[in-house]
Amino acid sequence: MAKVKLADVARAAKVHPGTASRALNPGQRGQVSADTVQRVVRAAERLGYVPNAQARALRTSRSHLVGIVVPDITNPLFPPIVRGAEHVLTAVGYTVLLTDTDNDRDRERRQIESLLGRGVDGFIIATALWDDPLLTDLAEEGVPVVLTNRCASGGRWPYVAGDDQAGVRLSVQHLTSLGHTSIVHLAGPQVVSTGRERARAFRAAAKEFGLTNGDARVSVCQSYSEADGRSAMEKVLAKGGAPFTAVVAGNDLIALGALDALAAAGLDCPSDVSVVGFNDMPFVGRIQPALTTVRLPLQRMGALAADLLINELDNDEKQDAPTRTLLGVDLVVRGSTAVAARPRGRRR
């Protein structure tokens, strides 16, 4: 069965294609008599008419396509975000173009350009660097962009994410209330906002809860991964210095790596060292020990990012002050944190 096109519907309803188009588009329906509208709509239904999105996009230069850019869809952090965004977007007639940049900047740029060639109306980007030339390029071309998960410097883009600062503060508060007086922060990469922000928040919280400088060390991981979490933890253990009894990880992956390093060093979690993660990835509550971590409303983040983008797309007026939303987070206390033991660490 050949695709039925607008002209077919028009013929069936005995009107001109232009009229059929108006009858089918709620916005222009006022220009057509109710009677005609009904005839056209009926005909369209009877024939099973599905408008050709390509043609429409070509003419209107609105594709109703949205690109979602994630660094690695395999990282459990992102699927819920994608899902939340997708549900909102499809509900209002947008379609999602997903692209996984594989944490590769060149690939990311190529992908985004390809998507632009496809005429996407806007992007939801979860891969932003703190200083990101790609973003400024997009801004110059006037492409609507909403950032999620990570933000960028300049505060130029709408943005929705979890409240990193609050999450870290909750973690530190929890640990100090358990009697921990020397805590290590295994920070995420400092080129992304979450890495910077959580590290900043850690220092602030440490000060707030009375930890002195030497007792609130920060060690930076190259990436958010188990491998880098592990090696960062190993490095801290090897270096010695003041003994510590707790670790605040930049995210759950880093926490997992840290757990490995601790176990390898013969340290037990939580009796020797408490560990808290960030993100509450699926199943981290079932690992051994069950990970205490900060829960973000990921799906809601995605949904909100989509809302923001839709809003920006529909009101083509540019708003000068981009909305920036921080969603509340919870600390989920599980088995990886416990009352501080006598201070302990690897000494040289």
Add this chain to the structure above:
Amino acid sequence: MAKVKLADVARAAKVHPGTASRALNPGQRGQVSADTVQRVVRAAERLGYVPNAQARALRTSRSHLVGIVVPDITNPLFPPIVRGAEHVLTAVGYTVLLTDTDNDRDRERRQIESLLGRGVDGFIIATALWDDPLLTDLAEEGVPVVLTNRCASGGRWPYVAGDDQAGVRLSVQHLTSLGHTSIVHLAGPQVVSTGRERARAFRAAAKEFGLTNGDARVSVCQSYSEADGRSAMEKVLAKGGAPFTAVVAGNDLIALGALDALAAAGLDCPSDVSVVGFNDMPFVGRIQPALTTVRLPLQRMGALAADLLINELDNDEKQDAPTRTLLGVDLVVRGSTAVAARPRGRRR
């Protein structure tokens, strides 16, 4: 900066747009002199020309868009598949339209129709039911489809997945070799191929390894979820019957649910009951007890599915015999399986 279009390039190269088009398309390049090709290509580069995919698709009725349909991107099974497929597809100029059906048939149909309206060239579908009207409809419309993860009856579609039968056989073999003589299979839903196939394989393997009927029970879960796994396990425990010492779960999620039910019933895994899962989802090796499970090459599955689809799209000749590929699987032995204890179970 306004988008540069083909006409601009043509003007810059002092040729007709038609000629510019031919010069830029490798397939037609032979019809243009080498000198002109170079002029056009240079001009295109200089101006930063990006062809408008919509216009091209409209004219050629080839969008280079592929729809990937998954039931729930939040299920860790799917991201690797999507990733594998996406990498292959983008490498040859296709773009991925992702849609998450939320396990909702109506939603799925709407989404697919919407994607068809967008002119997708083909689909990779991971949501197939065993008897799936949606698939036959697509087949009637002549839309290329490749199935992955699950297949459908009739053997009408190209298909790539893990070797379920081999995986289950490995599991049963492993358990019997540990001395288990009474095993329960918590099967997945029987409306999807993996549920049926694994159940069938379980019965066959049980027979092969000498388990009698009463010692190879099958209980079916409504869905692949922790909740249904748990309730199925609870039901088996409540019903009593012959004591069992091992469980082969339809997938990891079901296994997790079963673990919960066992723990709630005061049974220890693995000392009282061994459990083996299926899929080797991320992090199931870190839960307590570390789950013995069957590992599928998920990313490779996605990549292969993409290869199959591309092949079908490029050779518009319909091949009468669809390729069906089963990828080899491994049994990953971890802590949730152990030598059989004395048979035990809940007795009334």
Add this chain to the structure above:
DNA sequence: TCAGGGACCGCAACCGATTGCGCCGAATCT
């Protein structure tokens, strides 16, 4: 020298939907 044959390239139609412009007939006003 002239017919025949390519190689190259321009012309214009076309893909399918949208929309500014303007025509026509009927209702309203004076």
Add this chain to the structure above:
DNA sequence: AGATTCGGCGCAATCGGTTGCGGTCCCTGA
């Protein structure tokens, strides 16, 4: 009754590439 307005709809251009057809020019062979 004649002028005027307005609702409803048809016409045709347009979005940006692609491609069948045919024209021009040059080269080859007799």
